[in-house]
Amino acid sequence: MTNLTVNLPGLNLKNPIMPASGCFGFGKEYAQLYDLSELGAIMIKAATVEMRLGNPTPRVAETAAGMLNAIGLQNPGLTKVTGEELPWLEKFDVPIIANVAGTTTEDYVEVAREISKAPNVHALEINISCPNVKQGGITFGTDPLVAQELTRAVKDVASVPVYIKLSPNVTDIVSIAKAVEEGGADGITMINTLLGMRLDPKTGRPIIANITGGLSGPAIKPVALRMVYEVRKQTDLPIIGMGGVATVEDAIDFMSAGANAVAVGTANFVNPFVCPEIIAQLPEKLHELGYESVEELVGRSHRL
Amino acid sequence: MIRQERMQVVGQKEIARHIFELTVQGELTAEMTAPGQFVHVRVADSFEPLLRRPISVAAIDPVLQQFTMIYRAEGRGTSLLSEKKPGDTLDVLGPLGNGFPVEQAEKKAYLIGGGIGVPPLYELAKQLNEKGIQTVHILGFESKQAVFYEEKFKELGDTHIATVDGSHGTQGFVTHILNELPKDFDTYFSCGPTPMLEAVQWAYPEKRGFLSYEQRMGCGIGACFACVCRTTKSETDYIKVCSDGPVFPAGVVIA
Numbered sequence: 001m002t003n004l005t006v007n008l009p010g011l012n013l014k015n016p017i018m019p020a021s022g023c024f025g026f027g028k029e030y031a032q033l034y035d036l037s038e039l040g041a042i043m044i045k046a047a048t049v050e051m052r053l054g055n056p057t058p059r060v061a062e063t064a065a066g067m068l069n070a071i072g073l074q075n076p077g078l079t080k081v082t083g084e085e086l087p088w089l090e091k092f093d094v095p096i097i098a099n100v101a102g103t104t105t106e107d108y109v110e111v112a113r114e115i116s117k118a119p120n121v122h123a124l125e126i127n128i129s130c131p132n133v134k135q136g137g138i139t140f141g142t143d144p145l146v147a148q149e150l151t152r153a154v155k156d157v158a159s160v161p162v163y164i165k166l167s168p169n170v171t172d173i174v175s176i177a178k179a180v181e182e183g184g185a186d187g188i189t190m191i192n193t194l195l196g197m198r199l200d201p202k203t204g205r206p207i208i209a210n211i212t213g214g215l216s217g218p219a220i221k222p223v224a225l226r227m228v229y230e231v232r233k234q235t236d237l238p239i240i241g242m243g244g245v246a247t248v249e250d251a252i253d254f255m256s257a258g259a260n261a262v263a264v265g266t267a268n269f270v271n272p273f274v275c276p277e278i279i280a281q282l283p284e285k286l287h288e289l290g291y292e293s294v295e296e297l298v299g300r301s302h303r304l
Numbered sequence: 305m306i307r308q309e310r311m312q313v314v315g316q317k318e319i320a321r322h323i324f325e326l327t328v329q330g331e332l333t334a335e336m337t338a339p340g341q342f343v344h345v346r347v348a349d350s351f352e353p354l355l356r357r358p359i360s361v362a363a364i365d366p367v368l369q370q371f372t373m374i375y376r377a378e379g380r381g382t383s384l385l386s387e388k389k390p391g392d393t394l395d396v397l398g399p400l401g402n403g404f405p406v407e408q409a410e411k412k413a414y415l416i417g418g419g420i421g422v423p424p425l426y427e428l429a430k431q432l433n434e435k436g437i438q439t440v441h442i443l444g445f446e447s448k449q450a451v452f453y454e455e456k457f458k459e460l461g462d463t464h465i466a467t468v469d470g471s472h473g474t475q476g477f478v479t480h481i482l483n484e485l486p487k488d489f490d491t492y493f494s495c496g497p498t499p500m501l502e503a504v505q506w507a508y509p510e511k512r513g514f515l516s517y518e519q520r521m522g523c524g525i526g527a528c529f530a531c532v533c534r535t536t537k538s539e540t541d542y543i544k545v546c547s548d549g550p551v552f553p554a555g556v557v558i559a
C-alpha cells in the first residue's frame with residue numbers, strides 16, 4: 001500500500017493535496033459536489049478583522065492558460081468566519097489552514113490570535129503576498145525585514161503553527177524565505193499570484209476594474225516550480241507548493257522540487273473535482289515512479 | 305443538485321449570424337428546476353482557453369433528457385464551442401444558479417430580452433404558457449441577421465422585435481417598444497445587457513419584475529467572489545450573481 005500521509009507542523013495530513021486559499025471559499029460550495037473529508041486539508045479564504053467588500057468588477061479576466069484576479073480579499077470578517085464558517089466545517093474530518101490577511105501588523109496579530117483558537121484550525125497561512133489590496137499585503141511580502149517582523153509578531157500570539165505565504169513578485173524569493181524562517185515561521189506556502197494585466201484589444205482599457213490582477217493557473221507553473229526548487233535548496237522548512245497545479249503530474253513535479261504538500265487553486269474552477277481526482281491518482285503514479293510513500297518522493301530533484 | 309457530466313452533443317446549428325443552437329443529452333438535464341438557470345461549459349480538454357463559459361439554458365426537454373443552449377460565437381471559447389458536432393461530448397457543470405420564479409406571474413407577463421439575453425426567455429415563455437399565463441415578448445437584436453427564434457416566440461404569444469439598425473421590426477432598443485405597449489401585465493421578466501436591464505426597471509417602477517444579470521465568473525458556484533454585486537439593502541450587503549442569482553427581483557442589484 002502506498003503511503004500518502006504527510007506530517008508537518010500542526011498538520012497530520014492523510015494525503016498531500018488541498019485546495020488553495022480563495023479558490024474554495026469556506027468549503028460550502030464544493031461540499032455539494034464531494035465529501036470534503038477526502039481532502040488532505042483545506043486552505044480557507046483570507047479572513048480580515050472587519051468584513052471586506054472587495055474590489056469593483058470585473059474582478060477576473062482570462063489569459064493564455066491562466067487567469068487574472070483582483071477580488072480584493074472580500075470576506076465576511078473575523079467574527080463571522082470564527083462564528084459561522086469554521087463551525088460549519090467541523091463536520092468534516094479535515095484540518096483547516098486559516099488564511100490571515102490585513103493591512104497593518106495589528107490586523108494580522110488580531111486575526112491570527114483569534115482564528116487560531118478555533119478547534120479545527122490546525123495551522124495559519126499568513127498572506128503577506130496578496131497583490132490586490134492597496135496598502136499593506138504586498139509590502140509585507142516584498143521586504144525581508146518587514147516580513148520577518150510580521151512573522152515574529154504573529155508567532156507570539158498564534159496557538160497553532162504558522163506558515164508564511166510568499167509572494168513571487170520579488171527579485172529574490174529565497175531571501176524572504178530565509179528571513180521568515182529566522183522570524184520563527186513553522187513553514188512556507190508558495191506561491192501567491194504574479195501581478196499582471198490584460199487590456200481590451202479594442203479600447204486599450206484594462207479589463208480588470210482594479211487595473212492589475214494576480215495571475216494564476218497553468219501559465220504560472222514553471223515560475224512557481226522554480227521558486228519552490230530554489231527555496232528548498234536553502235531551507236529545511238516545510239513547504240506547501242502551489243501555482244498552476246491541475247493534474248497529478250503537476251503535483252508530483254512540485255513534490256519533486258521539494259514541496260511537502262501541494263495546493264490546487266484555479267484548477268478547481270476548471271474541474272471542480274480536481275482535488276479528489278489527483279488524490280485518487282497519486283498512489284498509482286507514485287507506484288509507477290517506484291515510490292512507496294509521498295515522503296520518499298519529496299525533494300527527489302535535489303538528489304539527482 | 306449540481307453535477308458535472310460529459311454530455312452527448314446531439315445537435316449544433318447556426319440559426320442566425322454567429323448565433324448557434326447547441327443541444328446536448330444527459331442525466332444532468334433532470335436536475336434543472338427553473339428557466340433562467342445556467343450551465344458552465346468547458347470548451348476544450350486542454351487548459352487553453354482555461355475557464356468555463358457560462359451559458360443559459362434556453363430549452364429543456366425532460367422526456368428526451370436534452371437541453372438547448374443558444375449562444376453567440378464571439379471570443380475564443382464560444383468559437384471553439386461552435387465547432388462541436390453531434391457525436392462529440394461536452395463537459396457541462398450545472399445546473400447553476402436560481403432561475404426565474406415562474407410562480408410569481410399571475411395572468412399576463414412581459415418577457416423582455418436583448419441579444420444573447422433572449423435565450424433563457426424561451427424556456428420561461430414555454431413554462432408560463434403551460435401554466436396558462438399569457439406572455440408578450442419584446443426582443444431586441446443588433447440587426448436582422450442576428451434575430452433568432454422569432455417564429456418560436458410567436459407561437460407562444462405576441463412578439464415584438466427591435467433592431468438597433470432598424471433592419472427588422474422597430475428601429476432602436478426594446479424600450480422604444482415598451483413605451484408604445486399598454487401596462488396591462490402583472491409581472492415582467494428580463495435578461496440582457498446591464499444598461500437594458502436598468503432601462504426596463506425605470507420603465508416599470510410600479511411592477512413586479514425579475515432580472516437576470518451577467519458578470520464575469522471564475523468558479524460559477526459561489527466560491528471565488530468574482531461575480532459579486534452590491535445591493536440596495538445596505539452599504540455592506542452583496543450578492544453573488546452565480547449562486548444567489550443570476551435572477552434577482554427588480555430594484556435589488558446595483559450593477
Ligand SMILES: Cc1cc2nc3c(=O)[nH]c(=O)nc-3n(C[C@H](O)[C@H](O)[C@H](O)COP(=O)(O)OP(=O)(O)OC[C@H]3O[C@@H](n4cnc5c(N)ncnc54)[C@H](O)[C@@H]3O)c2cc1C
Nearest residue numbers: 357358359360374375376378379380381382420518519520
Ligand atoms: C449567467 C450567464 C448566462 C449567460 N448566458 C448566455 C447565453 O445563453 N448565450 C450567450 O451567448 N451568452 C451568454 N452569456 C454570456 C457568455 O458567458 C459570454 O458571451 C461568453 O462567456 C464569452 O466567451 P468567449 O469565449 O466568446 O469570449 P472571450 O472573450 O474569450 O472570454 C474571455 C473571458 O471573459 C468571459 N466573458 C466574456 N464576455 C462575458 C459576458 N458577457 N458575461 C460573462 N462572462 C464573459 C468569458 O467567460 C471568459 O472567461 C451568459 C453569461 C452569464 C454570466
Ligand SMILES: Cc1cc2nc3c(=O)[nH]c(=O)nc-3n(C[C@H](O)[C@H](O)[C@H](O)COP(=O)(O)O)c2cc1C
Nearest residue numbers: 020021022046069127191192216217243244265266
Ligand atoms: C480567485 C482567487 C482568489 C484568491 N484569493 C486568495 C486569498 O484570499 N488568499 C491567498 O493567500 N491567496 C489567494 N489566492 C491565491 C491562491 O491561493 C494561489 O496562491 C494562486 O492562485 C496560485 O495557485 P493556482 O495557480 O493553483 O491558482 C487567490 C487566487 C485566486 C485565483
Ligand code: FES
Nearest residue numbers: 522524526529546
Ligand atoms: S463565479 Fe465564483 S463566486 Fe460567482
